[in-house]
Amino acid sequence: MSNDDNEGRELAPRGGDPRADNRSGGALEPAGPWQGYAPATPDAFRYGEGYMVVEEEVSFRQYLDFLFRRKWTIGAATAFCVVAALVYSLAATPTFRSRTVLQIQPNGPNIVEFANLEQNINQVQAYKDFFQTQYSVLSSRALASRTIKQLELDKEPLFNPALQPPGVVANVKDWVVGLLPAGEEEVLDPAAEADKAHQKLINLLLDNVRVIPGEDSYLVELAYIADGPELAQRIVSTMARQYVELTMDQSIDSAATAKAFIEQQLGITKGRLEESEVALQAFARGKDIYAIEEEGKVLHDRLDDLSKRVTQAEAERIEAEALNAQAKSAIHASMQGIIDNPLLKTLKDQLSEAQSQLALLRQTFSEEFPQVRQLGAKVASLQAQVRDTESGLVRSLEAAYQSAVQRERDLRKALADHESEVGNFEAESVTFNIMKRDIDTNRQLYDNLLARYKQVEVAGALRASNITVLDKAEVPIRKYRPLLALNLALALALGIFGGVGVAVSQEYLDDTVKTPDDVEKAARLPTLAAVPVFAVPDDPALLATYTPDRQVALLPTSPGAEAIRTLRAALLMAASGGLPHRLLVTSSGPGEGKTCLTTNLALAFAQMGRRVLLMDCDLRKPRVHGAAGLDNTRGTSSYLTGNASLQDIIRPSGHPNLDVITAGPVAPNPVDLLGSPMLGELLDALEKRYDLVLLDAPPTLGFADVPTLANRAGGGCLVVAQAGSTPRHVLKHAAEYLLRMQSKVLGVVLNKVSTRGSSYSYYGGYYGHSYGYGYGHVPYGGPAEGKTPRLGGGADA
Numbered sequence: 001m002s003n004d005d006n007e008g009r010e011l012a013p014r015g016g017d018p019r020a021d022n023r024s025g026g027a028l029e030p031a032g033p034w035q036g037y038a039p040a041t042p043d044a045f046r047y048g049e050g051y052m053v054v055e056e057e058v059s060f061r062q063y064l065d066f067l068f069r070r071k072w073t074i075g076a077a078t079a080f081c082v083v084a085a086l087v088y089s090l091a092a093t094p095t096f097r098s099r100t101v102l103q104i105q106p107n108g109p110n111i112v113e114f115a116n117l118e119q120n121i122n123q124v125q126a127y128k129d130f131f132q133t134q135y136s137v138l139s140s141r142a143l144a145s146r147t148i149k150q151l152e153l154d155k156e157p158l159f160n161p162a163l164q165p166p167g168v169v170a171n172v173k174d175w176v177v178g179l180l181p182a183g184e185e186e187v188l189d190p191a192a193e194a195d196k197a198h199q200k201l202i203n204l205l206l207d208n209v210r211v212i213p214g215e216d217s218y219l220v221e222l223a224y225i226a227d228g229p230e231l232a233q234r235i236v237s238t239m240a241r242q243y244v245e246l247t248m249d250q251s252i253d254s255a256a257t258a259k260a261f262i263e264q265q266l267g268i269t270k271g272r273l274e275e276s277e278v279a280l281q282a283f284a285r286g287k288d289i290y291a292i293e294e295e296g297k298v299l300h301d302r303l304d305d306l307s308k309r310v311t312q313a314e315a316e317r318i319e320a321e322a323l324n325a326q327a328k329s330a331i332h333a334s335m336q337g338i339i340d341n342p343l344l345k346t347l348k349d350q351l352s353e354a355q356s357q358l359a360l361l362r363q364t365f366s367e368e369f370p371q372v373r374q375l376g377a378k379v380a381s382l383q384a385q386v387r388d389t390e391s392g393l394v395r396s397l398e399a400a401y402q403s404a405v406q407r408e409r410d411l412r413k414a415l416a417d418h419e420s421e422v423g424n425f426e427a428e429s430v431t432f433n434i435m436k437r438d439i440d441t442n443r444q445l446y447d448n449l450l451a452r453y454k455q456v457e458v459a460g461a462l463r464a465s466n467i468t469v470l471d472k473a474e475v476p477i478r479k480y481r482p483l484l485a486l487n488l489a490l491a492l493a494l495g496i497f498g499g500v501g502v503a504v505s506q507e508y509l510d511d512t513v514k515t516p517d518d519v520e521k522a523a524r525l526p527t528l529a530a531v532p533v534f535a536v537p538d539d540p541a542l543l544a545t546y547t548p549d550r551q552v553a554l555l556p557t558s559p560g561a562e563a564i565r566t567l568r569a570a571l572l573m574a575a576s577g578g579l580p581h582r583l584l585v586t587s588s589g590p591g592e593g594k595t596c597l598t599t600n601l602a603l604a605f606a607q608m609g610r611r612v613l614l615m616d617c618d619l620r621k622p623r624v625h626g627a628a629g630l631d632n633t634r635g636t637s638s639y640l641t642g643n644a645s646l647q648d649i650i651r652p653s654g655h656p657n658l659d660v661i662t663a664g665p666v667a668p669n670p671v672d673l674l675g676s677p678m679l680g681e682l683l684d685a686l687e688k689r690y691d692l693v694l695l696d697a698p699p700t701l702g703f704a705d706v707p708t709l710a711n712r713a714g715g716g717c718l719v720v721a722q723a724g725s726t727p728r729h730v731l732k733h734a735a736e737y738l739l740r741m742q743s744k745v746l747g748v749v750l751n752k753v754s755t756r757g758s759s760y761s762y763y764g765g766y767y768g769h770s771y772g773y774g775y776g777h778v779p780y781g782g783p784a785e786g787k788t789p790r791l792g793g794g795a796d797a
Helices: 058-069 071-091 116-120 123-138 141-151 170-178 190-206 229-282 289-327 342-364 369-462 484-508 515-523 538-547 546-556 557-570 594-607 624-628 636-640 670-674 677-691 705-713 728-740 761-769
Strands: 009-011 053-055 096-102 209-213 221-227 467-471 528-534 582-586 612-616 658-663 690-698 716-722 745-753
Touching: 009 123, 058 071, 058 484, 058 716, 071 484, 096 229, 123 209, 123 229, 141 190, 141 229, 170 745, 221 229, 229 467, 342 369, 342 761, 369 624, 484 515, 515 528, 515 538, 515 716, 515 728, 515 745, 528 557, 546 557, 546 594, 546 624, 557 594, 557 745, 582 594, 582 705, 594 624, 594 658, 594 745, 612 624, 612 677, 636 670, 636 677, 670 705, 677 690, 677 705, 705 728, 716 728, 728 745
Parallel strands: 528 745, 582 690, 582 716, 612 658, 612 690, 716 745
Antiparallel strands: 009 053, 096 221, 096 467, 209 221
């Protein structure tokens, strides 16, 4: 999990132990020294006994703290931009801007499009293209060249560097060129040299031309910026006049060119028209051309009629075929046409009545009775008539089907014959239609060309322009640039935003922890205390014996001592079970002040009246003996190797209630010694004698000493991180490593916190001034009242 995943999170206590199994649906049971804390969500990442991290939005105060912390970066960037803008505004040559307003009407003569095509033109797009063309003409090199020629700007010193007195830059350039070895000079043709100079002059002129289109109007503003007010007015006025003359010249030239082109096209089109008319007359000779056109209409009408009749006959044939198929089936008696037949219906009614009478007589008389035999014969006769009638109806349906088939076949044949006749007619009339359309096209083209030719003649005779100068250029009375107030305002805004950008970059590139919030976000562990940089006394007598390892004893009212006592109080209230009898202190890496904090914490607990033992378990680079002012001839390694007894290694520190066990001689196998059963026996014996055993352990990462020691020692584990030095990912990896090794991590102590930044100033103010005393009032042999101790010190181990 990356550091970014931890952003915006805080520690939140909850009831229950995170390790309690709640799969059975029961309540979480508190367990262990951290009972009363549990994760709020199942996926919360936990350390120790149950701290978890929940999402928190970044507050506005945090943004202010960030800006205040980076105020020098922002201030430096702002000051640099403001000073640069001020120097530029005062040193730059003032420029002046003159303007003129032109009205451009898009209603000039159109010599390309024909009148019958103007309805298909998108006027909006046409106007847009027209004005874009005019804007390009106003800033074109051709117009600039005409202006230069009219004003003879090549004789102006501002445009011709050869006429300017040599400046400092030119002198330095000549001096540098003189120092270089002489080479072959490039010899240019005079015409090429003049053209090159003229092109540079055009570029210089166009660099200061501004064309500003008006919104939703035909107005265009033309402006020019120059070093002199009169020069700016002359150039912009001349450019406007040259623009009007240029468009008029283009119109006249276009009219003359179009006139010659149209004259040529008129002769060609007239010849084509005459040729097409002669060809049509030759084709129509001997044929009734108008009778063919009428016959074509009759043939097509008859073709449509036959097509409809064929379709109708096909529908009738399909219906007759269906009826015939049903009549031939076994269910023909149920057909609607047979059932609705009047004769058959009458016969069936008579048959039904006779069958009813016969059935009544048979109930009374025998078959030999005359009336029974008579009715029986009648029933048989009627049944025969019904069958004959049905057979006749079926035969009539079959005859109707055959008639429909024959009728459809005859109509289809007639349609095919007529289609062939129409095809022959179309083949004869295709040539006629083509020739007639050719005549119409040539005649229309000739008429349009003739009308356009007359328009071009009129346009060539008129010398009018669609461009009007509304506002003439005036000599500016105020300078255009530089504007001191505007430049300073822009520089101030640029400096602030640029400084904030640089500060944000520095903040993101700085991966170290600096505040308790950084610790909690990176390691997901509570910050038990933030210890500021220890104060150094000014009193020479006290300074001679001062050491930061005994800050609590030497400067008990300093902010550092208050922070150590705050850590002591946090450890006492860390859990409902109270402070563990064994407390291991480690750090993620070397030089983070672990030993200094451990010795001061031991002094703080000893001042409470607790019996405290400070034990150096850093068998690789021990430092407790130096902090306590003892030799390191015997200690922890001596006991673990069997070279000393418990009484031999326990040594008084010189402070009440505090004893010390140094590390002893450096052993070649510290991990094996710390993992031996003798360490457990040693700690059990010390626990019986002392209220608190403080173990100064080596750094966590890179060695197996700390997990081995934590497994043997039990109790709690405290991690030290140095503000502005310990990287977030290093602290995170150390915390995760301790968690995987089943260490009971109580929290983190942030060491060497600067009290000058807004994020941490609370600690310095609180520890130093909240209760009416500060750095100047230090009892117990501290500096004299009224003096302020220096900031510094702090152990690096």
